[in-house]
Amino acid sequence: MKKRLAYLFLALTLVVLALYLFRYKRALVIESKIPITATEVVQIDLRQIEHHLLVDALKNPFKYISFETKKKEDHASFKKAIVIPRNILFFTNDSNFKSAWFSSFFKLKDRTELENYLLQQGFKTLTDEALELFGKGNIVVAISSENVLIAYKKQSHAPVNAVIQSIFNETEFYKKDVDLLKPILNSKSDITYVSSKDAFLEADFKNGLFEIKGKLHSNLFLADSYVPYSEGALAFLSTKINRNHAIFKSLLTNKNKTKFREFTKLSMDSIVNHWNGHLLFNLKAINKEIDTIVTYEYDDDFNKIEKKSVQENNVPHTAIALGSDAKLFEYFYTNNAIQVVENDTLFTAMPLYKMYAQKQKKSLTIFTQKLFDSSMLKAEKYKLNAHMDINRYLENPLEFSLIPVKNNYLQLLGRTSAKLTTNDELLIQVWLKESNRNFLGQFIKP
Incomplete structure (x- = not known):
């Protein structure tokens, strides 16, 4: 009896193995x-x-x-x-x-x-x-x-x-x-x-990680000296975009130009013409700042009464650098996007946060901290370098955010990075918070 059970178990095992191998x-x-x-x-x-x-x-x-x-x-x-x-x-x-x-x-x-x-x-x-x-x-x-x-x-x-x-x-x-x-x-x-141009990419759904790697010959991003990834940054992007590339030109639609002008009162074409493609974005941190708001009311006897309230805001510690000669700074200044207020040179085109502007030798830098950290602008050779710690960002997001922070799938993400070297070697990685389950399985069955 035991022999029969053993043979039956062996036969079932072989059948399952054969079906597995076949499929x-x-x-x-x-x-x-x-x-x-x-x-x-x-x-x-x-x-x-x-x-x-x-x-x-x-x-x-x-x-x-x-x-x-x-x-x-x-x-x-x-x-x-x-x-x-x-x-x-x-x-x-x-x-x-x-x-x-x-x-x-x-x-x-x-x-x-x-x-x-x-x-x-x-x-x-x-x-x-x-x-x-x-x-x-x-x-x-x-x-x-x-x-x-x-x-x-x-x-x-x-x-x-x-x-x-x-x-x-x-x-x-x-x-x-x-x-x-x-x-x-x-x-x-x-x-x-x-x-046929010798590009070769492989993508894999691993445990807690989606990864794309290989060779990608594209002139959308140009080889030059850029800023290396800043350790500890919440979000980081450094590259030089080919303004003549079809993908970039496809973004310059009349619809996008109109929306941009309505929001900033500036011409997208004029900015692109004065910009050489270099772009740096470094979000080092998001700090909580407490503002005291003073308002006044009047009592029944028309006496003026001061009232104070406290408002807590999330403010980015960030720097944005646009590659350009002096003409881009002059365009912003002429169109009141850069103004001098109480001896501070401020970028006022997007008044969500107080932002300073500084004209460098080869770039225009916009930043939120009055004491600008020039170490953000060290050089390294590659085509594209990007990183974002999504998990840290979602813990303390900005009030005005382009990222839908309440998205359930976004809540699964930990961090993401992308780098394209001067040899056209591409590596894109997206990590999830949970590393013990398959990446795709977590999105299908969270």
Whole structure:
């Protein structure tokens, strides 16, 4: 009897192991998936990401188990509509595919189920004679025969219908042994990016950490001497932006220019023309300051009575440096954005806090402490350096904050950093407060 149980246990173990290896240890599928004109490819290893979540669920079962009884609703399912592949690929280039990122094909299981699912998710039916298309924002889902394709448009108004039709009719695809795809096959990462310009990035969901690393050849950020990361700073950014880059130019829309002028009474174009791209932002700390507010009231006999109240404010200890010759300072001064008040040179364009201005040899520096710390401006060679201690910031945030401090997902974050060296080596890291659980698992099941 004991022998039979032992054999049964061994057999079950072998079956489970075989199923595990079959599902999670099979090679990536990239053969005949990408048209030969593609020059950039992103590969997402769906099985490996699923494995991360499986391990997280086994270690933290109560995060995934709900004891609430919910009324079962009749919703269409994406899983029932298509065959979920081992991995999915997205591709683009600078010519015929330049308008969007296009996916490799999903196999269709149930057309009606997919149509219902997309409509339930807020997609709208798009008009096209040859294809069945659904759109929502920048995302387009196309159905042709037994195949489904997803496109993510780089611009919401970009036309993609004809390109999608050409992909469905494509007959020439990359073989898996081509140079462009070899880094993907050799990678063990959750997400991989390759390009014909020798760029190669890997992204991984680890315990308490999301990390992107590799080589990225981009002239958005220029190699020069910058300020190194200031130890202990709450937030830090130092770089030189290429003002002629398409991404930067895309931010200079008429809508953004109008909003900027309404808020600051200044011209965005004039500032950009006088700025050489150098940017330093250093938030060293947020200090609590107590202000005494004096008001006056009158009693029934019209006697003036002084009343004092105390107001506590969070004030940043920060410095911002913009690379420029004297012309940027002169533009601000001419337009009353810099004023001399009681022998202090103040930056008054954004009067949220009292800010001082100082004209350096190669920059304009704006800071909140009257005694400016010039050690903030030491030089080091790289393209981009950024850091933010989100956890510390949320403990004592500014009243006027661009960050939604009450966001539940933001509360999970600890700190983040990004650095791009002069050799185009990129490292981006996002740490969570809890380091014992998988990064993605914490966002799906906090």
